[in-house]
Amino acid sequence: MTRAKPALRVALLGCGVVGSQVVRLLHEQADDLAARVGAPLELAGVAVRRMGRKRDADVDPALLTTDAEALVTRDDVDIVVEVIGGIEPARSLILAAMAHGKSVVSANKALLAEDGATIHRAVRENGADLYFEASVAGAIPLLRPLRESLAGDRVRRVLGIVNGTTNYILDKMDSTGASFNDALEEAQALGYAEADPTADVEGFDAAAKAAILAGIAFHSRVTAADVHREGITEITAADVASAKGMGYVIKLLAICARSDDGRSVGVRVHPAMIPRSHPLAGVREAYNAVFVEAESAGRLMFYGAGAGGAPTASAVLGDIVAVARNRIAGTRGPEESTYADLKVHPMGDSVTRYHVSLDVADKPGVLARVAEIFASHDVSIQTVRQEGRGDDAQLVLVTHRASDAALSGTIKDLRDLNIVRAVASVMRVEGDDTP
Amino acid sequence: MTRAKPALRVALLGCGVVGSQVVRLLHEQADDLAARVGAPLELAGVAVRRMGRKRDADVDPALLTTDAEALVTRDDVDIVVEVIGGIEPARSLILAAMAHGKSVVSANKALLAEDGATIHRAVRENGADLYFEASVAGAIPLLRPLRESLAGDRVRRVLGIVNGTTNYILDKMDSTGASFNDALEEAQALGYAEADPTADVEGFDAAAKAAILAGIAFHSRVTAADVHREGITEITAADVASAKGMGYVIKLLAICARSDDGRSVGVRVHPAMIPRSHPLAGVREAYNAVFVEAESAGRLMFYGAGAGGAPTASAVLGDIVAVARNRIAGTRGPEESTYADLKVHPMGDSVTRYHVSLDVADKPGVLARVAEIFASHDVSIQTVRQEGRGDDAQLVLVTHRASDAALSGTIKDLRDLNIVRAVASVMRVEGDDTP
Structure with a gap:
């Protein structure tokens, strides 16, 4: 019953791992896409950095161009898909495309997290349509559910495993007892980690995603x-084993949480211990999952492949269908929503529980002195376990909820105490509802 | 920056468990909803069956009416929210609302599964806007991701735990060794199961949701x-223990799968064994989760509360925001998509793996005879385990993938074999990628 509508023409910026899958799917699924959109989608051009390169996808060489600027402003282009990544030239190209009335689909987490303000202002000023599902957690439908399905609810907290590389490494450490370096090498050998793994293992990638998630979840x-960002390079096999012994698993989490008074949000990326019974604990290998706690909906989780050419292209294609349908209907998707205007509070105000492991002298009165220091900072202890080892003892404490500032003050004082030989580890504990 | 727009007025049909939460949230979150929609939402009226009843929500008595028909056609109503359930009068009221230009939000799985054709025809004929996220899996954003986020992908299979009551019962049987009847009684005591549990334990509820999911996933x-529908009433504690011993857990699954040739779909609800390593295996208590396998996205899972007043109301409110935004923008959401027009194949054509437990005479040649019968139906055996018990032995076989018809034929022949004392159990095995 669909009337034949003129084709919508797609300009693709970038033809790497994701872009070549977008090309393939636009071609292979052309009939399905046309039926779902109500008009055919046609590839108008593909901007690449160099012409000669070998590519995964079968792209008609006549469609390739190195002049991206000219492509995004061409009259015969309706939709611009940006899968270049990075700040420039992606930002300039997206702005030019919007100024010329194009709908935009982007997978660019770095740009949206670092300079979303510029991009969203251009959306408003041009009355443009922008979708960016693929920027966070690859194939997992996440931004659309947060922006639309939960539009009638109040999100309290988002806890996400949003970086597949670090999840792979931590999962290997947990399942095999490997060291960080050995697990990283394995991840590199399998292509899960890059030669320079900094962006992943130091949490930069997860931090960009956390910023995008927090903005959407909290308007x-x-x-x-x-x-606030901490990586996983200092996690030792001993930390992982100790967590395991207590029924926990260590994950790199992106956490976006409304403060108890509801007036601010904390946004942080760091390794944390979560109970093995928590749904996020079962997220193995390079998979991603995002756990959302909302006032009415309760606990939700979204799970899937967070990276890779085809999974990311699935999210890009979903967005292409959305902007194409919008174009035909003469409408556009929801704009950035920032009406709540919550401030991001400093890390010191973030509240969670802590697992603290101390090497102490094994003599009377040590526990009393240690407990006194926790009390002086108003950090309440939930459990404590002491194990003698000759002259020394190991003291493992788990606290009730306390602010990061109070915990930092406690740790500083503990380090100054001469009966404390060393603060062996400090790890946050998340996803455990014990208050 | 939002200009003050006239309020959008909401008529609510039904004020029970879900409806009273919708009233509460419209009131409590009025400011947030207005900011997100771009106009205030106002409750125009609430249709109830009887006026005098005590209700969970604080509803202005002046808003209550028993004349639902008059309410849905009133000029000052923009959006009709149907949370009555059942076929009539819900269907007539929704049709009347659409004929009068109202946008409709419904949580009615029975109506959409049994007579979706009538409802979707009215959507098309009236150019109406219909959302029904709450009809499947309560609070879990599922239909929007399937209809929109995965619009550029091809779904291969949907495996869902979409009934909380049966999941609670099976989880209790698995974790405590309880019988079906004891677990059902506990679920009833806790309010997870109704006094007459038929709709849940016989799989009717899950079957309605499976129909809706299959329609959307496969266009x-x-x-x-x-x-095809089978319930869980015949699952014994012994079945659960035997599955557990083999590293499996029994779940009631709604399964929607494209056939290998892609030309038809199978839609079925029945108990099945899934490996404990499968993400669905960790879905405990009354939680729901839906696992989606798509060609490009790979494996996705959506997890959350599948029922309950507030969770279901969260999905309803999300849909109210969507239709309200659409009304302001002069647009509407995606219509029913049935272009693929795949036929539903009979159960006999569904392909899966099977776990078969036989009580046999313990004498030479028995395994050979049994194996011969499987082979004669072209059902290939993956593993077999035999345990002697005096005169008798138990034979446990797990097959490779085979059609339901082939398996049924095999079982029939086994029953006719005099060395087979009894076919103790036959259970499908899902979520195990071993071919």
């Missing part, structure tokens, strides 16, 4: 610079 | 009558 503007 | 029309 506020959050940038990558607002995100 | 075809599927009704409740197309769904």
Whole structure:
């Protein structure tokens, strides 16, 4: 019953791992896409950096161009798909495309997290249509559910495993007892980690995603610079084993949480211990999952492949269908929503529980002195376990909820105590509802 | 920056468990909803069956009416929210609302599964806007991701735990060794199961949801009558223990799968064994989860509360925001998509693996005879385990993938074999990628 409508023409910026899958799917699924959109989708051109390169996809050489600027402003282009990544030239190209009335689909987490303000302003000023599902957690439908399905609910907290590389490494450490370095090497050998793994293992990638998630979940503007970030390079096999012994698993989490008074949000990326019974604990290998706690909906989780050419292209294609349908209907998707305008509070105000492991002298009165220091900072202890080892003992404490500032003060004082030989580890504990 | 727009007025049909939460949330979150929609939402009226009843929500008595028909056609109503359930009068009221230009939000799985054709025809004929996220899996954003996020992908298979009552019962049987009847009684005591649990334990509820999911996932029309349905009342503590011993857990699954040749779909609800390593295996208590396998996205899972007043109301509110935004923008959401028009194949054509437990005479040649019968139906055996018990032995076989018809033929012949004392159990095995 669909009337034949003129084709919508797609300009693709970038033809790497994701872009070549987009080309393939636009071709292979042309009939399905046309039926779902109500008009055929046609590839108008593909902007690449160099012409001669070998590519995964069968792209008609006549469609290739190195002049991306000319492509995004061409009259015969309706939709611009940006899968170049990075800040420039992606930003300039997206702005030019919007200024010329194009609908835009982007997978660019770095740009949206660092300078979302510029991009969203251009959306408003041009009355443009922008979708960016693929920027966070690859194939997992996440931004659309947060922006639309949960539009009638209040999100309290988002806990996400949003970086597949670090999840792979931590999962290997957990399942095989490997060291961080050995697990990283394996991840590199399998292509899960890059030769320079900094962006992943130091949490930069997860921090960009956390900023985007927090902004959407809390209807506020959050940038990558607002995100407290710690990586996983200092996690030892002993930390992993100790967590395991207590029924926990260590994951690198992106956490976006409304403060108890509801007036601010904390956004942070760091390794944390979560109970093995928590749905996120079962997320193995390079999979991603995002756990959302909302006032009415309760606990939700979204799970899937967070990276890779085809999975990311699935999210890009979903967005292409959305902007194409919008174009035909003469409408556009929801704009950035920042009306709540919550401030991001400093890390010191973030509240969670802590697992603290101390090497102490094994003599009377040590526990009393240690407990006194926790009390002086108003950090309440939930459990404590002491194991003698000759002259020394190991003291493992788990606290009730306390602010990061109070915990930091406690750790500083503990380090100054001469009966404390060393603070062996400090790890946050998340996803455990014990208050 | 939002200009003050006239309020959008909401008529609510039904004020029970879900409806009273919708009233509460419209009131409590009025400011947030207005900011997200771009106009205030106002409750125009609430249709109830009887006026005097005590209700969970604080509803202004002046808003209550028993004349639902008059309410849905009133000029000052923009959006009609149907949370009555059942076929009539819900269907007539929704049709009347659409004929009068109202946008409709419904949580009615029975109506959409049994007579979706009538409802979707009215959507088309009236150019109406219909959302029904709450009809499947309560709070879990599922239909929007399937209809929109995965619009550029091809779904291969949907495996869902979409009934909380049966999941609670099976989880209790698995974790405590309880019998079906004891677990059902506990579920009833806790309010997870109704006094008459038939709709849940016989799989009717799950079958309605399976029909809706299959229709959306495969762009075809599927009704409740197309769904092969088996309940969980015959699952014994011994079945659960035996599955556990083999590293499996028994779940009631709604399965919608494209056939290997892609030309038809199978839609079925029945208990099945899934490996404990499968993400669905960790879905405990009354939670729901839906696992989606798509060609490009790979394996996705959506997890959350599948029922309950507030969770279901969260999905309803999300849909109210969507239709309200659409009304302001002068647009509407995606219509039913049935272009693929795949046929639902009979159960006999469904292909899966089987776990078969036989009580046999313990004498030479028995295994050979049994194996011969499987082979004669072209059912290939993957593993076999025999345990002697005096005169008798138990033979446990797990097959490779085979059609339901082939398996049924095998079982029939086994029953006729005098060395087979009894076919103790036959259970399908799902979520195990071993071919």
